[in-house]
Amino acid sequence: MIEPLVSPRPIAPSQPVDARRSGREELALYAGSIALAAIVKRSGTPLFVLDPDRIAERFAYFGELLPFARLRYALAALPHPAVIRTIAAAGGGFDVVSTGELAMLAHEEVPASAAVYSHPIKRPAAIAAAAAAGVRLFVADNPAEVRKFLGVDASVRLLIRVHFDGDGASFGVDAAHAMNLARFAVNNGIRVAGFSVHVDADRMSPRRLEQVLRETLRLIDEGNARWRLGADTLDLGGGLPAEHEAGDARLRALAAAAARVLEPRAPALTVLAALGRCVAAPAMLLATRVVGQATRDGAVWHYLDDGMHGSFAGLRDAASAPAMFSLRELLEPGDVPPPALYPCTVAGASTDGLDVIARDLPLPSLGIDDVLLCPNLGAYSLVLASNFEAVRRTRVHVLHSRRAAQRSGAVDAL
Incomplete structure (x- = not known):
């Protein structure tokens, strides 16, 4: 021995x-x-x-923290059939970033309409395939990406991903230019659903999250009042950490910050939130x-x-x-x-x-x-x-x- x-x-x-x-x-x-x-x-x-039960438990946990939001699971974190079935059974939506992930949903008989295609950069063929499958909500953050939606099904809508100084995001149009990009889309006959932000909770304090969300609401309100965008959606994106990384107290503090800003606007405002690492x-x-x-x-x-x-x-x-x-x-x-x-x-x-x-x-x-x-x-x-x-x-x-x-x-x- x-x-x-x-x-x-x-x-x-x-x-x-x-x-x-x-x-x-x-x-x-x-x-x-x-x-x-x-x-x-x-x-x-x-x-x-x-353990699919733990997926269900964490999804329910965030449902309690964010009762005003429509939760979706970011499939990239753990794209396993058992996870897809568990989220679907819990009534959750999905966040996808490829046609391969859409195919996984289809294999489990989850309709594409339950998904948001959240990658800001996509091949035109991927946009066409996703739209044909039934995806109706996409994310974009630059004019070249917006142009790819010319001629796509008129029921498709865009979320403009916004980048704020200090939020640590790798994607997103600068907040100062976000309205111009939204107007560019509308002027080209492409519908805008609203704006998307990415919660980099490793760097973002609850106070900073409040500021970012208030500024995003200001974009929605200004766009509707001045430019008739017809925006009705704010997407929290992803980025929430797992409990073993951040602790329950920090997750609750971030959720409370979001609630202070967004809950008073529900149900007139649709709030989306993507959960990846924190659930998987x-x-x-x-x-x-x-x-x-x-x-x-x-x-x-x-x-x-x-x-x-x-x-x-x-x-x-x-x-x-x-x-x-x-x-x-x-x-x-x-x-x-x-x-x-x-x-x-x-x-x-x-x-x-x-x-x-x-x-x-x-x-x-x-x-x-x-x-x-x-x-x-x-x-x-x-x-x-x-x-x-x-x-x-x-x-x-x-x-x-x-x-x-x-x-x-x-x-x-x-």
């Missing part, structure tokens, strides 16, 4: 580990409720475990296995059967490395004290020297073949993974609803 490696630098008890302890306790309860150990034993690793992230966890270990410059390295070219590709930066818990520690009885933690480097097993997932990550003593669980990996992990070095992408095990008598599912390969 290969002895587990431990770091010679244990984490001192005074270091803050409360957040990990809380996460460990929560994950242990969840793992027991879905028989996670049995799923991993049966299906092997690496393995994603997708907590819906999927990863089970991955230690396949190699080494001590380098005094630090313990654990090499996993997944990595930055695979299921961890969705990590935005080094600071966003996920929490990791060993399956063994979760299976310990509740009265057993938490294990000692050691700072470790965790890497993928590819030959790429940049395939490092996290450094100084607190982990218990681990051995070869130990299974690590990484919660909150539902957003963008699946879609950004590659087949680098001809390694098959991680499989997905879909759980049945909690209402089912037995929680098991089918494994599929994407």
Whole structure:
């Protein structure tokens, strides 16, 4: 038997580990409720475990925070059939950015009219195909894009995406020129539904969000009063973070800021909101296995059967490395004290020297073949993974609803 490696630098008890302890306790309860150990034993690793119930729960959570808005799910975050079915059953709409995503909706018998085509830059053929399929609301942010809608079905309407200083958006017409773009569209016989903003919640404070929304309302009111735009829609776009990233208090503060501005205008004003990362992230966890270990410059390295070219590709930066818990520690009885933690480097097993997932990550003593669980990996992990070095992408095990008598599912390969 290969002895587990431990770091010679244990984490001192005074270091803050409360957040990990809380996460460990929560994950242990969840793992027991879905028989996670049995799923991993049966299906092997690496393995994603997708819980549609968590999609439904998060969608309902944001429905409570934003009761004045029509919610849609940004399919790019986690484009899985089980997610589409769950959102559709909850009465949600969809945010799509490609004809491929529209095809996924069609496969699940979701009408294209339930979708907003939100990418500000599109091929003319994609616009024609989406409009023919039934999409009636598109986003544009420049004159060249608006011109692509000349001759498109007259019932199609545009949302003009607006960029405000400091909102961190990569797209959008400057707010000072947004009205000119809207007038350009109307003067060319293209209908304008309203304006769209992107909530970059990583940078945008609740106070700034209020300012942005009030300015967007001013554009709608001025456009209708002076230029007869007929605008009746404000789109919050996407950008809301997941709860494990921002915390419940921050999400509620952002929602309250939006409510102060927009709720008094409902129902005369249609408010749209796209939910991506904030719904998808907590819906999927990863089970991955230690396949190699080494001590380098005094630090313990654990090499996993997944990595930055695979299921961890969705990590935005080094600071966003996920929490990791060993399956063994979760299976310990509740009265057993938490294990000692050691700072470790965790890497993928590819030959790429940049395939490092996290450094100084607190982990218990681990051995070869130990299974690590990484919660909150539902957003963008699946879609950004590659087949680098001809390694098959991680499989997905879909759980049945909690209402089912037995929680098991089918494994599929994407």
